[in-house]
Amino acid sequence: MSRTHWAAITAVVLALLFAGAATVSSAGGRGDDSAASGTPTADSADAGFARDMSVHHQQAVEMSFVVRDRTKDEEVRRLAYDIANTQANQRGMMLGWLDLWGLPKVEADREPMDWMASGAHGSHGGHQAADGSLMPGMATRADLERLGRASGKQAEIEYLRLMIVHHNGGISMAKGCVELCTVDTEKALAQGMVDAQQSEVRLMVDLLRKRGAEPLA
Structure with missing residues (x-):
């Protein structure tokens, strides 16, 4: 495994450990005075990021399991496992925060990404992308169908291209939380x-x- 890959895994593990410990601490110290604790509201950036990034992460997990079944290349399979495991754990943490805050995990009447509308990254706020995806970087149904049909080297290329776009979209969302979220543990995870x-x-x-291909434009 490359040094770059180890650095990525280390950064995520440290963020998860810090955020998890701090969440337990804040939950234990809240007592009965939740109104005075600064608990996020349903329309806050904290809640919006937790809801939307949970959906965003779920697609990354699904794509990673697809490619693990479509290739025997150990390098790509290992990467896919790492992404699936990391993002599933982070998704569980964010959904746990919503439970802790007493907020819904899904709000049907709220546009995805509307929490970013007030920040510097707000160009995605409340708008569906031109390609039909709900959030920045998310694969469309056609993308997922193409990945599901591919195998071997072509599946690896499709996955890597889609996941680069997916990660870049996730990075934009996470930067939005760093800017707009108010809960320190969530900002640290972002x-x-x-x-x-x-x-x-x-x-x-x-x-x-290495596979003779380039990222999507």
Whole structure:
């Protein structure tokens, strides 16, 4: 495994450990005075990021399991496992925060990404992308169908291309939380996502080029 990949995994593990410990601490110290504790509201950036990034992460997990079944290449399978495991754990943490805050995990009447509308990264706020995806970087149904039909080297290329775009979208969202979220543990996790996913993007670009392909424009 490359030094870059180890750095990505280390950054995520540290973020998860810090955020998990701090969450337990804050939950234990809240007592009965939740109103005075600064608990996020349903329309806050903290809640919006937790909801939307949980959906975003779920697709990354699904794509990673697809490619593990479509190739025997150990390098790509190992990367896919790492992404699936990391993002499933982070998703569980964010959904746990929503439970802790007493907030819904899904709000049907709220546009995805509307929490980013007030920040510097707000160009995605409340708008569906032109390609039909709900959030920055998310694969469309056609993308997922193409990945599901591919095998071997072509499946590796499809996965790496889609995941680079997916990570870049996730990085934009995580930077939005770093800017707009108010819960320190969540901001720390978001910054960990930025650092780790930027490192993984560099790794995936290298893996693509080893296969004679380039990232999508």
